[in-house]
Amino acid sequence: MSAPDPDDVRLAGDVVRAAGRLAAAMRDEGVEGLAVAEKTSVSDVVTAADHAAEELVAQRLRAERPGDGLLGEEGVDEAGTTGRRWVIDPVDGTYNFLSGLSWWCSALALLDGDELVLGAVYHPHEDALFVGGPGLPTTRDGQRLPQLDDVPLARASAATYFHPAALAGAAGRAFGRATGAVAAVRMLGSGSMDATAVAQGRLGLVFQHSVPTWDELPGAALVRGVGGTTRHEVVDGLDWYAAGAPTAVAEACAALAGR
Template sequence: MTPSDAAPRPDEHDEHDEDARLAARLVAEAARLAHRMRAEGLETRHKTSVSDVVTAADHAAEDLVRDRLRAERPDDAILGEEHGTVAGSSGRTWLVDPVDGTYNFVSGLPWWCSAVALRDGEDLVLGAVHDPVADATYVGGPGLTPTRDGVPLEPLVDRALASTCAATYLHPPLHDTEVGAAWRRAVGGLATVRVLGSMSMDSLAVATGRVGVLFGHSVAPWDELPGAAIIRGVGGVTRHVEAGGVDWYVAGAPTAVAEVCAALRGEPRDR
């Protein structure tokens, strides 16, 4: 019997409910802090490219989350985008993306958020995302009914690729590579495409039925897991597939996900 198949402990659901409440508070506080700091003015530093940026708000928001977790979950490990790993002894790890969509954040575009996820060993327990523009907090997981501000989300409706939109991205320097060829195969079967710039916000769009599927390559765990937990909780699926020499993450409606994976691998389309 695998850990995910094992019967839950009598107190496991209560513990996860407490974790969910904590996660919801953390992402809301982190996003509001970042929003206030942006209003006061921020300097931007580039990391790997002109579109890969970081600000003092990213660091301050992650510090806020890390400090709270150290105080309230001192035995848990923490993996943050900006500050790396804090070791733990419980087997549980919190993943922290203090500002997901920093380029949008500093540019005044509304598609950004703060996000966390909790993993127990290899099992994904929950994710939480705060959308500061809507002032809405989403939290949920594979065994925890996803909610927006406490109201349950509707189950995901399955969709075929040709009838839906995808949230995706591919940086321009990769368009003429094997990675670009795989991406073009996938987008060729879609109704339309949106390049929005925040994986966790894209995940909320999938989980609420506004977008049918999302995919991207070389996705960091703090970008993937907060939204993955919520998508799985509403009946969506998440997959990884190798294509063009990189690892692709695909999430959303089951049929669309299967079709994106097949297209990335270059498998013939059904006629």
């Protein structure tokens, strides 16, 4: 795949950093002012910071990339006319964000048709910006990250999420097969942040079922930019997503499917 336009790379980094800094500043002003609302559960929440950060990104992209489509977790949905679409996750890890934990970020991805072009993730706690893609070596603050070591699942630490109440049944059995084959399991609460850890070689892979587009694509781009792989595996009607070291991903998908 050819390298993305450097202006798109610059823009993605600029807007995702601005979104993360805005959200962090709003949190620093006090949780009481964030107008918290539940979405699907007590741990799936949205705040005024999510909405403000998403609108900041959308406004900037409308101004600098008119005609490109937009899709945001908090409601922005514009088709566009160019065939390109920006996917926005203004605060990934909102429950962590509200709880005062550092494992949250702002994330963004660019699609050209169905093709993933690039992803950008900004981690305010470390003031760290990650940018990468299938045709763009992944960097942290402009410094290129090394290619991933390929490791088997038994030697890989996996980040994942599965709601405890859903462990019974076929989905829980698939989850148990995969987690039972890894070296260690981590549930950290932000898919894009988990992907930054994979891209830096700190985790072997991430996997989870029913992952929304905004939770998948920014991190997928970073993982692919360091030689990792991404894959979907449908098991008993559920779409599982995995990203990381190629061997670990293949073995995780086989375990999920019971092969």
